[in-house]
Amino acid sequence: MLHLQNFLNGTFSPPISGNYLPNIKPATGEVFSQIPDSEEQDVQAAVEAAKAAFPAWAGLPAEKRGRYLVRLSELIDQNLERLAEAETMDNGKPLSLAKTVDIPRASSNMHFFGTGIQHFASEAHMMEGVAVNYTVRKPLGVVACISPWNLPLYLFTWKIAPALAAGNCVVAKPSEITPYTAHLLAELCVEAELPAGVLNIVHGTGPKVGAALVEHPDVKAISFTGGTQTGKTIARTAAPMFKKLSLELGGKNATVIFADCDFEKTVAGAVQAAFANQGQICLCGSRILVERSLYDKFKEAFLQRVQTLTLGDPLQPDTKMGALVSEAHLQKVLSYIELAKEEGGTLLTGGERVHLEGRCANGYFLQPTVFENLPHNCRTNTEEIFGPVVTLQPFDTEEEALAYANITEYGLAASVWTQDVTRAHRVSHALQAGIVWVNTWLLRDLRTPFGGTKQSGVGREGGWEALRFFTEQQNVCIKI
CATH class of the missing domain: 3.40.309.10 (Aldehyde Dehydrogenase; Chain A, domain 2)
Structure with missing residues (x-):
């Protein structure tokens, strides 16, 4: 029986409680792995690791951060078969779909933002003869990425890649229903020598792990994809804390x-x-x-x-x-x-x-x-x-x-x-x-904005919109 682990500060760690949840193959109805039933303590450890890693990661030139993501893209390509089989086992989708859509798109996400961050530009505004204004974009710090079960690695990387590229450190929660490829991504992070604490993955349920992430005062932004009702709950919690929110919710x-x-x-x-x-x-x-x-x-x-x-x-x-x-x-x-x-x-x-x-x-x-x-x-x-x-x-x-x-x-x-x-x-x-x-x-x-209107969500993902979401603007005005 495979026991998945949390990925905290660059190492694989069991849940502090020692409790696990069964992970079932949809195609057979059989339990094939156990996943951590993590709690608030595990989230706290992940946030602390991310906070510690943030100054050095944010201080790296964008090109060097991008190289890590490009390396992860290459490793995803090299492990296409293994990742696709894991996705099919975990999600129940046809293997042909995982091979041609899910895993290649995960690779593209990493490569797109790994190279795109080098072309991310800010603005300058001249006040003729008076002053010059320029805009600085700074990473937020520790951010949370919460992804759904339908396109597990595809949407997991869609959130993680721009957050890391922009200089943030991430605590990510994959769906407890489809956690396997997130665990394998952590293995690739070790192979890519991603600095410890830059990406932390905490497995578990929404009421325990998701809620703890949303409520944590050191988590500055939340990128969530999932159901509209859960999105409403996140918004009610996060709004009074003035966290940045990107909510990609339901559709009809x-x-x-x-x-x-x-x-x-x-x-x-x-x-x-x-x-x-x-x-x-x-x-x-x-x-x-x-x-x-x-x-x-x-x-x-x-x-x-x-x-x-x-x-x-x-x-x-x-x-x-x-x-x-x-x-x-x-x-x-x-x-x-x-x-x-x-x-x-x-x-x-x-x-x-x-x-x-x-x-x-x-x-x-x-x-x-x-x-x-x-x-x-x-x-x-x-x-x-x-x-x-x-x-x-x-x-x-x-x-x-x-x-x-x-x-x-x-x-x-x-x-x-x-x-x-x-x-x-x-x-x-x-x-x-x-x-x-x-x-x-x-x-x-991938350059275009992605998101919905009405109860389909708040904010946009993709392209420059994602990098803007994961950064804070600062205007600097210099008098001439």
């Missing part, structure tokens, strides 16, 4: 399809947006709005393609849909399927748990599920399910499509499918979403 995203779209590409894109990673991505398009004149044709083609998705053992190369992350999450998604039926929805395909044969007989598998005939403002269409459940909805006018798309309290992402360039711009600007893709989905440029 619309896929808006017009009759003039490139049909085949649109059907393929809508299926990918609906069911990638078993629908367990905050950016998934779970509400598919289709112009009425195209609706029947689209529905037929969409359902045909959905039924060809291979659901099975995530280690098999032809698997397109693996297991949901946990039994508890599977039951939550199943409860929404029952809710959709109660709300009058017509089940078009799926809706059942799948029991595979062989090693995955006890895994958490669910058929891709599609409903229609649901009210636009019902719970199924407005609450985040975070699983392979989508709805189809026809619309008659552009105004109607926008009203349906904007009806939820979320505003993270949307996609628009049309060949009318003017309409593409017009609809994109009218959508209440932080990210809009046109004729594509999840095409990410």
Whole structure:
């Protein structure tokens, strides 16, 4: 039985309490490791290590800090197979997805910010004949990075990389549901000779470790990705302490399809947006709005393609849909399927748990599920399910499509499918979403700002926005 450890001050350490939590393979339902059930004392030790390391780390030239991140990027590339297998084991996602998306993106995160920090510039303002002002950006100190279970190493590094590049020291909490690749990243930090205390990883639950990080007076900023309710709790705690907050929260995203779209590409894109990673991505398009004149044709083609998705053992190369992350999450998604039926929805395909044969007989598998005939403002269409459940909805006018798309309290992402360039711009600007893709989905440029509106979060990640978040501005005015 593998026992993961906390990573404190450059060394692997057991939890101070000696208590551990079981870590389960979603594809088999088996416990394969034990993770630290850390508490406030472990967080305190991590913060102290980060505080001690901060002066030297912040004092390094940006280029030297960046070299450590580039080295980590190289090590992630060298360990692609091992990391991808660990991610699949821990999360249940297809191995092919982990190999082509999750682990390469983790490497890109490290490389992007490791090199980008060398080009991060501040501003100067001349007061002609009077003074010159220039802006200095300084690291904050100790910051907390709290990441979710759906894209474990991908989102873990998305937060850690800019924080370290900017000169902060980090206490990071991975999800207790998917902790394995965070543990392996710590091993790579040792191999990369990252200075002790610069990155500390504390495993455990949100109520113990997450809360202790948010409440700690020496933690100057919190970058969190997760559920909206947890985000509200963090905001209530952190706001009176005047901590900087970046909250990337839930989504209930619309896929808006017009009759003039490139049909085949649109059907393929809508299926990918609906069911990638078993629908367990905050950016998934779970509400598919289709112009009425195209609706029947689209529905037929969409359902045909959905039924060809291979659901099975995530280690098999032809698997397109693996297991949901946990039994508890599977039951939550199943409860929404029952809710959709109660709300009058017509089940078009799926809706059942799948029991595979062989090693995955006890895994958490669910058929891709599609409903229609649901009210636009019902719970199924407005609450985040975070699983392979989508709805189809026809619309008659552009105004109607926008009203349906904007009806939820979320505003993270949307996609628009049309060949009318003017309409593409017009609809994109009218959508209440932080990210809009046109004729594509999840095409990410790491230089662009990432985040949502309404209850999808506060702040932006990515590019210069991330480096700005993890620094404090100081204006210096020199009289001439």
